[in-house]
Amino acid sequence: MLNRISHQFALSKQGAKNYLQASCLSFINTIVEMLPISFFLLFVSDMLSFISTGKPFKSIYFYLAFGLLIFILIALSNYFSYTSLYVATYTESAASRIRLAEKLRTLPLSFYSRKDVSELSNIVLNDVADLEGAFSHALPQINGIIAFLCVAGIGLTLTHWPLAIVSFIVVPLSFLVYKLSFYYEQKAHKDYFSLLTEQSEEFQETIEKVKEIRFLNQKQTTKKALYALLEKQEKTHIKTEMATAISQGLISGILQSGMGLVILFGGYWWLQDELSLFQLFVFLLATSRIYSVIIELYEKLSMVRYVRIRIDRINQLYQESVQEGETTPVFPHYDVQVQHLAFGYHPEKPVIEGINFKAKEGQVTALVGPSGSGKTTVFKLLSRLYDYTEGSITIGNENIQAIDTEYLFTKIAIVFQDVTLFNTTIKENIRIGRNNATDEEVLQAAKLAQCDEFALKSPAGYETLIGENGSRLSGGERQRISIARAFLKNAPIVLLDETSSALDSENELAVQTALSALIKQKTVIVIAHRLRTIETASHIIVLKDGKIAEQGTKEELLANNQLFKRMYEYEVKTFDTPIVK
Structure with a gap:
């Protein structure tokens, strides 16, 4: 049962337990809130008994004591119901976000290539927030209301079963209206959420590209596109709310008409002496409360229906496949062997196939080739940012797909061409290489990477916000x-996406000096965008159209007089050609 609840509402096991507890307390709270009506009915019964038989009223102290007891019970019931519910809600909300963040941390890069950042942030922030609202204001109350209606129905049936049938005859009709509106509203909600995600993506892209929008004079075009999207979203939202309002109005009208039936049939049976005046009072008070509770039930169900799409999106994220691997081997060496490697971003369309090479420890292996030849794809597979579909990649004869990913990443340092930095200090950005590093270790790594030159120019030094x-x-x-x-990570394998192709000569010299120190005695695999930067590489792999065209040393490849030589001669020619003639 806990597993079913956990999956149905995207809750943890503890959250499912808290949900059941909150449902029980909600039921008790609903019953306790009926006690004032019981108090009133007891008083009416006393009064009718006095009128008909002259039997004296109960003591005023009895009613005061009974009233005080009801007050205490309601206060305690509300307190325990409220605290249990909201403590459980906010605990589960925090736990959900932590679980989602942990899940996102374990997913491969291929997942992120299919998803937009705004969609994922919407799931973690907005979807969980809406689920939090449903958990605190709907889910436990629904179970409490259903339990209360069952108890109330049994009580009314035992009081006068024919009038009980009359009282509940409008409920199936109201439920039919609710179900008929369900399918339309669900589609409207799905359209609305789809537009909400699209809007979030558009706004994010506009903010990120604001510089290009201004420089290219695209302000009016962008403005029109955003306004059109907002107008479409507004119309969809209004349509959704109108559908909800119409169905809720019909349901309320149908249920309230039940009061007329109770008065009509109850009055008739009272005149026929088949129903006492007290029983009629009981039905009038009970059904008025029951109908309002049923209306509340439909409202709560609508709230749950509203977040159903959110819950589905959260569950879909939980069901995404993570990168497998459990072993933590001791590597005899750090040679990287690639055999019969194949991969495609779409299964039916391979990007690379038949890739075979060996990158030896203590040597530099370079990947070169025209744009679109597959260099970056091989690089991503080597770092296990993607998982290959055929072949194998081994480190020290251990298949990387069998290795625990956390452990694997401790053995690989990656220097990307497009560096991702965080809005914190220079020192803390470097410390990301190894979170438990001391300040001395961070500063030593920074010095080796030639960071002193720019960091110490600022008054705050390495504490400068970037x-x-x-x-x-x-x-x-x-x-x-x-x-x-x-440097700080000090991993035995370095994957390097050549970084100097877009740098000025001063920065290029500093970067090349740092890299020369970094790669000593390590297994180095580099993507080369300029052939002159890998002239001293021990082994060069030339890729073309996702396959290896040739491989060897620079001298061997030049002697082959094939693709590498043509690329080399073209680079020499273009390097000597001025941009402006």
Whole structure:
């Protein structure tokens, strides 16, 4: 039962237990809130007994004591119901976000290539917030209301079963209206959430590309597109709310008409002496409460229906496949062997196939080739950012797909061309390379990566804030922070996406000096965008159209007089050609 609840509402096991507890307390609270009506009925019974038989009223002290007891019970019931519910809600909300963040941390890069950042942030923030609202204001109350209606129905049936049937005859009709509106509203909600995600993506892209929008004079075009999207969302939202309002109005009208039936049939049976006046009072008070509770039930169900799509999205994220691997081997060496490697971003369309090479420990292995040849794809597979579909990649004869990913990443340092930085200090951005590093170790890594040159120019030194994604740093400074992270990690394997192709000569020299120190005695695999940067590489693999065209040393490849030589001669020619003639 707990597993079913956990899956149905995207809750943890503890959250499911808390949900059941809150449902029980909600039921008790609903029953306790009926006690004032019981108090009133007891008083009416006393009064009718006095009128008909002259039997004296109960003591005023009895009613005072009974009233005080009801007050205490209601206060305690509300307190325990409220605290149990909201403590459980906010505990589960925090736990859900932690579980989602942990899940996102374990997913492969291929997952992120299929999903937009705004969609994922919507799931973690907005979807969980809406689920939190449903958990605190709907789910436990629904169970409490259903239990209360069962008890109330049994009580009314025992009081006068024919009038009980009359009282509940409108309920199936109201439920039919609710079900008929369900399918339309669900589609409307799905359309609305789809537009909400699209809107979030559009706004995010507009903010990220605001510089290009201004420079290219696209302000009016962007404005029109955003306004059209907002107008479409507004119409969809209004349509959704109108559908809800119409169904709720019909349901309320049908249920309230039940009061007329109770008065009509109850009055008739009272005149026929088949029903006492007291029983009629009981039915009038009970059904008025029951109908309002049923209306509340439909409102709560609508709230749950509203978050159903949110729950489905959360569950879909939980069901995404994570990268497997459990072993933590001791590697005899750090040679990287690639055999019969094949991969496609779409299964029916391979990007690379038949890739075979060996990157030896203590040597530099370079991947070169024209744009679109598959260099970056091989790089991603080597770092296990993607999982290959055929073949194998081994480190020290151990298949990387069998290795625990956390353990594997301790053995690999990656220096990307596009560096991701965080809005914190230079020192803390470097410390990301190894979170438990001391300040002395961080500063030593920074020095080796040539970071002193720019960091110490600022009065705050390494405590200088660098802005969002390092916006206050130059390209070369960003690259040196990335290299400092790799120094700090001190992994035996270095994967390097050549970083100097877009740098000025001063920054390029600093970066190349740092890299030369970084790669000593390590297994190095580098993507080369300029052939002159890998002239001393021990082994060069030339890729073309997702396959290896040739491989060897620079001298061997030039002697082959094939693709590498043509690329080399073209680079020499273009390097000597001025941009402006």
